[in-house]
Amino acid sequence: MPEVAASRRVTSADIAKDVGVSRATVGFVLNSTPGKKISEATRARVLESAARLGYQPNRAAADLARGRSKIILLVLPDRLLGPSMQASLDEGARVLAEAGYALVTQPQARPLGGIPPLWETLGPDVVIGWTTFTPEEVMSMRAAGVRRIRPRPGESARYDQAPGVAEGARMQVDHLHELGHRRIAVAALNDPQMIELQRSRADAAMQRAEELGMETVALRSVDHRDGSSAEAVRIWHDDGVTAVVAYNDDVAATVAGAAIEAGLRVPQDLAVIGHDDSPIASLFVPPLSSIRMDTVEAARYLAAVALHEADGRPVTSTWTALDTRVVARRSTLG
């Protein structure tokens, strides 16, 4: 049996030797360095050699020489990881990959006992968060050499201006209005992580209701584990509320569930509409009306912003309105 040589990884020097040029030239063609004129012939030979030898650039070496990691870190709250968000991330990753950046996500923004945040260990060029970072977090990032942070420190995330946020909430209200509801409630979730986004959606909903001349009752947080949802439903119903705008589909399910348990009919006695069109919306009985957003476009924009921060390249895409629409199901239609 022939001895198998422990093969070293192939480096750019190997290619240089193989092709018969300098390592510099190899680097130029492999990075398609702008402003460098390489003859088509050598370019082709280098590329061919790289492919044949199975060359993979050494990230550590490149990072070190370059002074940047070409990593973009996305810090997401757990709850956001619905399927639609997942698809968006793919799209964002694709855009970034084309520019040579890797997208890494850190699932938790919350204080993680004992786990150093990924921005310390990975040294990303850019950190993008869904919510504003605390001063401590920003300091930690700065110390870790992170050059760019979004949302910018001190700058609010301003969800109310983000595409789709207000639209979705408005559409929830519009939908209920069209169905004839005139007195509605807004239901939120007891989750500190999401306060900003919740507030933005709730505000937008309230405002829209007012514009349409509808009556609203005070915002309530519900939790299926305590009695808060049952209590909320009772209060609402006694108060003449006929429909509920829920922060998301989990909240919608909680409310609808409490209503059903209380002997109310959904939607005849209480209609409920959720947000995000997550799996539970179609699995619930009755299926929950919800809002579906095309977050793919948002992800593209986010990626563009990231590249702007990282490379200084102009933001090409625009903060356009998302394709947002109501998915009407039996929790409002009967």
Add this chain to the structure above:
Amino acid sequence: MPEVAASRRVTSADIAKDVGVSRATVGFVLNSTPGKKISEATRARVLESAARLGYQPNRAAADLARGRSKIILLVLPDRLLGPSMQASLDEGARVLAEAGYALVTQPQARPLGGIPPLWETLGPDVVIGWTTFTPEEVMSMRAAGVRRIRPRPGESARYDQAPGVAEGARMQVDHLHELGHRRIAVAALNDPQMIELQRSRADAAMQRAEELGMETVALRSVDHRDGSSAEAVRIWHDDGVTAVVAYNDDVAATVAGAAIEAGLRVPQDLAVIGHDDSPIASLFVPPLSSIRMDTVEAARYLAAVALHEADGRPVTSTWTALDTRVVARRSTLG
């Protein structure tokens, strides 16, 4: 207003200068290099200086010199990202962090159009997957310099032997048996990603049922989007099946929902038990019985395996049985 100097990142050389020792010495104490005797005095001074100056080692440089990235990449199918899995990941990350490793997760194992897998861009020391990797993936990893891969190429993931997998399925069946059910069905999900795990759970359930002298009918996949769940429920009911073991809570919700839509009572006409105790289980009406596993212990074990692969250190923790138990709710209890 005073000009703010654009401060360079602090390097180990800065510390060396500050303390008045060599960069090597600094490195020794910062890495607590074994076999090196550093006086307590200098050690303390170095540490103090590092803290005071806010030193953060440069990952790229360290990786390059060391020849390894100290990154462990976990490749997870999307569907697994339930809250319990999330908590487990935190635990795994914590264990790995203590050993100086960063845990990065790649959300999709599936072919990602145009997105280079993270193992190419990050150059992790170890890649851990939930399912077996394809030969192409393995080759790609090898080419990217990944030294360790789990499950080992060619080695099946062997979920049937993984802790908790068989237990959970068995407990589902036991639970139904105790409630007097004697003829049951097993419901799966139409998801290629999960085939291995589904099969393992289904096999375990079937086998347990046989051991208990219960009758089982053929495994069926359900999908709430087509008519398959309604059809399955009808067939099962006509066939005298009184209870269904579902692969997970989504499947359980699909089945229970179809049953309710068909005018059957859950659990009187058809009992359903899910698996994983995900949010939908408690949110559904009626709330779904399910299986809750303490995956934290599993995560610890996984982390230990990863460290073994990475460092060659012995696997301390053992592949123990997980704390797995039935969460009985109204979908089986009535």
Add this chain to the structure above:
DNA sequence: TTGAAAGCGCTACCAT
């Protein structure tokens, strides 16, 4: 117990 110095593989500046 500590220091000097040789790389790690790549990038990018300066020559040619």
Add this chain to the structure above:
DNA sequence: ATGGTAGCGCTTTCAA
């Protein structure tokens, strides 16, 4: 159009 080469910041062997 291409090559030489000086680092990037850290790890680690070898000397002192």
